[in-house]
Amino acid sequence: xxxxxLVFNENGIYCEAADVYIDPWxxxxxxxxxxxxxxxxxxxxxxxxxxxxxxxIIKHRLGDINVTGKDYRETFIxxxxxxxxHPAGHIVGSxxxxxxxxxxxxxxxxxxxxEDDGISAPYEPVTCHTFITECTFGLPAFRWxxxxxxxxxxxxxxxxxxxxxxxxxxxxxxLGKAQRLLKHLDTSIGKIFTHGAIENMTNxxxxxxxxxxxxxxxxxxxxxxxxxxxxxxxxxxxxxxxxRKMVPYETASASGWMTFRxxxxxxxxxxxxxxxxxxxWQGLLTAIKxxxxxxIISTHGYTxxxxxxxxxxxxxxxxxxxxxxxxxxxxxxxxESEVNT
Amino acid sequence: MKxxxxxxxxxxxxxxxxxxxxxxxTYFKEAPDTDKVWTIAILSHRRPxxxxxxxxxxxxxxxxxxxxxxxxEESYHIVGxxxxxxxxxxxxxxxxxxxxxxxxxxxxxxxxxxxxxxKKEYLLDNLKELxxxxxxxxVKFITGGFRxxxxxxxMTKALAKATQIDEDVLAFKLMGNWDPNTISFHxxxxxxxxxxxxxxxxxxxxxxxxxxxxxxxxDVTEWSVEHKWDGIRAQVIIRDGNIFVWxxxxxxxxxxxxxxxxxxxxxxxxxxxxxEILPFSEGVIGTFNDLQTRIGRKTVSKALLAKTPVxxxxxxxxxxxxxxxxDLKFQERRAILEELVxxxxxxxxxxxxxxQLSEKMYFDSWEQVxxxxxxxxxxxxxxxxxxRKGSPYLVGRKKGDWWKWKVDPLTIDAVLxxxxxxxxxxxxxxxxxxxxxxxxxxKELVTFAKAYSGLxxxxxxKVDAWIKKNTLERxxxxxxxxxxxxxxxxxxxxxxxxxxKSGIATRxxxxxxxxxxxxxxDANTLEDxxxxxxxxxxxxx
Numbered sequence: 001x002x003x004x005x006l007v008f009n010e011n012g013i014y015c016e017a018a019d020v021y022i023d024p025w026x027x028x029x030x031x032x033x034x035x036x037x038x039x040x041x042x043x044x045x046x047x048x049x050x051x052x053x054x055x056x057i058i059k060h061r062l063g064d065i066n067v068t069g070k071d072y073r074e075t076f077i078x079x080x081x082x083x084x085x086h087p088a089g090h091i092v093g094s095x096x097x098x099x100x101x102x103x104x105x106x107x108x109x110x111x112x113x114x115e116d117d118g119i120s121a122p123y124e125p126v127t128c129h130t131f132i133t134e135c136t137f138g139l140p141a142f143r144w145x146x147x148x149x150x151x152x153x154x155x156x157x158x159x160x161x162x163x164x165x166x167x168x169x170x171x172x173x174x175l176g177k178a179q180r181l182l183k184h185l186d187t188s189i190g191k192i193f194t195h196g197a198i199e200n201m202t203n204x205x206x207x208x209x210x211x212x213x214x215x216x217x218x219x220x221x222x223x224x225x226x227x228x229x230x231x232x233x234x235x236x237x238x239x240x241x242x243x244r245k246m247v248p249y250e251t252a253s254a255s256g257w258m259t260f261r262x263x264x265x266x267x268x269x270x271x272x273x274x275x276x277x278x279x280x281w282q283g284l285l286t287a288i289k290x291x292x293x294x295x296i297i298s299t300h301g302y303t304x305x306x307x308x309x310x311x312x313x314x315x316x317x318x319x320x321x322x323x324x325x326x327x328x329x330x331x332x333x334x335x336e337s338e339v340n341t
Numbered sequence: 342m343k344x345x346x347x348x349x350x351x352x353x354x355x356x357x358x359x360x361x362x363x364x365x366x367t368y369f370k371e372a373p374d375t376d377k378v379w380t381i382a383i384l385s386h387r388r389p390x391x392x393x394x395x396x397x398x399x400x401x402x403x404x405x406x407x408x409x410x411x412x413x414e415e416s417y418h419i420v421g422x423x424x425x426x427x428x429x430x431x432x433x434x435x436x437x438x439x440x441x442x443x444x445x446x447x448x449x450x451x452x453x454x455x456x457x458x459x460k461k462e463y464l465l466d467n468l469k470e471l472x473x474x475x476x477x478x479x480v481k482f483i484t485g486g487f488r489x490x491x492x493x494x495x496m497t498k499a500l501a502k503a504t505q506i507d508e509d510v511l512a513f514k515l516m517g518n519w520d521p522n523t524i525s526f527h528x529x530x531x532x533x534x535x536x537x538x539x540x541x542x543x544x545x546x547x548x549x550x551x552x553x554x555x556x557x558x559x560d561v562t563e564w565s566v567e568h569k570w571d572g573i574r575a576q577v578i579i580r581d582g583n584i585f586v587w588x589x590x591x592x593x594x595x596x597x598x599x600x601x602x603x604x605x606x607x608x609x610x611x612x613x614x615x616x617e618i619l620p621f622s623e624g625v626i627g628t629f630n631d632l633q634t635r636i637g638r639k640t641v642s643k644a645l646l647a648k649t650p651v652x653x654x655x656x657x658x659x660x661x662x663x664x665x666x667x668d669l670k671f672q673e674r675r676a677i678l679e680e681l682v683x684x685x686x687x688x689x690x691x692x693x694x695x696x697q698l699s700e701k702m703y704f705d706s707w708e709q710v711x712x713x714x715x716x717x718x719x720x721x722x723x724x725x726x727x728x729r730k731g732s733p734y735l736v737g738r739k740k741g742d743w744w745k746w747k748v749d750p751l752t753i754d755a756v757l758x759x760x761x762x763x764x765x766x767x768x769x770x771x772x773x774x775x776x777x778x779x780x781x782x783x784k785e786l787v788t789f790a791k792a793y794s795g796l797x798x799x800x801x802x803k804v805d806a807w808i809k810k811n812t813l814e815r816x817x818x819x820x821x822x823x824x825x826x827x828x829x830x831x832x833x834x835x836x837x838x839x840x841x842k843s844g845i846a847t848r849x850x851x852x853x854x855x856x857x858x859x860x861x862x863d864a865n866t867l868e869d870x871x872x873x874x875x876x877x878x879x880x881x882x
Contacts, residue, residue: 140430143432260425302419
């Protein structure tokens with residue numbers, strides 16, 4: 001039996017024919033990177049290849065690395081294997097990776113969503129034989145509502161807090177979610193303040209996307225200035241001393257996990273907005289269908305359940321263990337601090 | 342229904358008690374009277390009888406959401422709440438319904454009598470017309486158990502705010518048997534009856550735990566010592582020929598303890614006693630496990646009454662001859678109480694009264710007090726209560742005059758063997774654990790207790806991640822895990838039990854700490870656990 005085009009080994013997703021890894025979790029020679037989140041782009045590889053809009057992002061995170069930027073749909077060949085990046089719609093600079101060798105085509109999604117969020121290059125289905133997909137929210141309980149409705153809710157929450165003389169504190173991951181929030185906040189309501197982690201990352205992304213003006217919270221900002229404003233902060237700031245200065249405030253989190261009533265109560269957050277940078281259940285099924293693939297490999301999320309369902313639908317579906325964490329990473333405060341360093 | 346569902350949404354989207362009270366009070370001011378009555382009924386756990394069993398409910402929900410049953414079940418395990426799961430997997434409606442809360446509940450009551458096909462049609466038709474929160478609420482009505490972070494007390498507080506009626510009076514009005522289908526809001530809540538005040542209890546005086554060396558409490562002769570009985574703290578009120586029994590949770594439980602009803606025949610009117618309800622038969626105090634069989638029951642069968650009779654161990658007297666005597670010194674209140682109980686036991690030779698005195702002890706030295714505390718487990722108490730002889734009966738938890746000095750919990754090192762996802766705020770996290778000890782040959786691990794609390798959120802997250810990586814087998818929501826992690830488990834009491842596989846029941850087991858320094862070989866054995874059973878009990882064996 002011939003070796004599959006992509007295999008999962010202890011270092012990551014490996015293409016033996018090209019001797020290259022995709023989103024490896026251990027240090028390797030050559031790494032193709034789907035996007036800038038910590039569980040996909042790790043430190044220590046000798047060479048990085050990624051979409052050019054992701055270059056400034058991973059340089060900001062990983063420092064002075066050897067990185068090459070490519071365009072979407074631009075083919076590059078390594079040892080006769082054809083690679084190309086295609087928009088994944090997950091965050092700014094995110095891609096799927098298409099791999100073609102001897103007529104066989106595989107696609108690895110990295111993380112993705114099919115809804116156009118207004119800041120990332122919108123997801124495009126790529127025809128392939130084998131589709132390696134995440135399924136962070138691969139459960140029928142997850143069903144996103146359109147983003148414009150979510151932002152109507154977020155903006156009206158901000159307005160009503162402002163009327164009550166309170167500061168609104170909105171938690172979102174510093175890379176991706178934060179900029180999506182910023183993009184769609186209604187600046188006619190008030191002023192937007194940011195936590196340092198958000199401000200730094202946003203400054204990296206500003207040349208790529210038009211975003212509203214933000215003000216970094218420093219020691220000189222007074223409580224009065226914050227009243228009625230909105231503060232965008234990473235989840236790790238919840239419960240910190242940094243936040244106490246903003247009393248009286250209301251807190252909210254924007255994440256796919258806010259679907260569960262328990263998830264919100266567990267975090268002691270006032271309000272949860274269901275807003276994710278991943279596909280919901282229908283999104284995953286739609287995406288899979290659009291690729292025309294027969295073989296489906298699930299990498300992270302509710303993989304066993306999702307694969308079993310796909311098999312019932314007639315796909316040749318299986319699960320592979322990886323070290324990707326999906327949106328779970330957004331909840332862990334530890335991960336957030338890694339991003340900042 | 343829209344108004345009620347949006348109330349639930351509001352209650353659900355805040356962590357702040359005062360915001361919840363405000364939202365409920367607004368609702369109680371604005372909603373139609375019949376809806377208010379039903380809201381009170383539901384939030385005080387008076388739900389209509391379950392019209393559809395959950396097996397059918399799950400299968401119909403999976404049909405309506407167009408997913409296989411196994412997938413629905415998997416989703417349910419992860420979401421952790423049936424109504425929430427159903428509300429999530431069913432697509433959002435395009436139409437709306439203006440049906441009222443009252444209308445829905447009347448229909449649900451009628452539904453019970455209907456044929457299965459009609460039930461199914463009703464469920465599917467209605468689910469299609471409701472939005473997310475309405476679906477959630479609707480299914481909660483059908484499955485029962487409306488626990489959404491609003492206690493009866495909080496609801497009563499909001500109702501008091503909306504109606505300007507005293508909270509304690511309201512608490513009493515809402516007690517007992519009333520039918521939301523027939524009673525009017527006016528009759529239930531508004532109408533003033535002199536009897537409303539008849540049952541009014543006094544707030545309980547609660548003690549803090551002793552934190553420093555016992556000697557720091559000063560002169561031992563200033564203190565009166567009692568055992569801290571392990572039952573239900575209660576206040577028994579005898580006024581105008583009526584008896585009212587209030588538990589510490591400010592719940593009126595008179596109906597649950599018919600043993601005390603005879604008090605009206607021989608305890609003078611205008612008497613309020615503070616005491617502990619204890620299981621007591623053939624001159625011996627039972628275990629808390631015994632009492633548990635009584636707590637859950639709304640009505641008590643004759644068989645249960647005979648099997649697990651209860652007594653009231655009186656600690657204190659709050660009202661005497663119709664007068665509030667809480668300002669008297671403890672010593673003086675006790676003197677009246679002791680005389681009352683003494684007279685009763687003298688005059689009732691043929692049949693002992695279930696009113697007993699909690700024995701008061703005076704000591705000459707703290708060493709003697711300590712020795713007495715060491716006897717707590719043997720005497721089926723949790724430790725000692727220390728009360729300053731000259732203290733008045735205060736309100737709520739106050740430092741200074743009353744202290745509880747519990748015996749240290751028993752502890753044992755056990756191995757984590759099974760885990761289940763939690764519910765509510767712990768849904769989707771493995772937080773409910775089963776622990777095991779080694780059998781006598783140190784070969785097999787035998788389950789002995791379940792525990793849900795004691796770890797920090799960060800520790801729970803760590804253990805949750807570990808469980809996901811170390812699952813051996815899955816049995817529905819339960820996972821067996823590689824025996825590897827050792828935890829120190831603390832518990833208050835221990836007794837032999839036929840209901841437990843290990844043969845031993847522990848009282849209030851919880852995780853004391855994660856023993857990351859220990860290997861499973863270091864965990865304790867069942868023999869070690871048995872050795873902790875008080876010797877008196879072993880004699881029964």
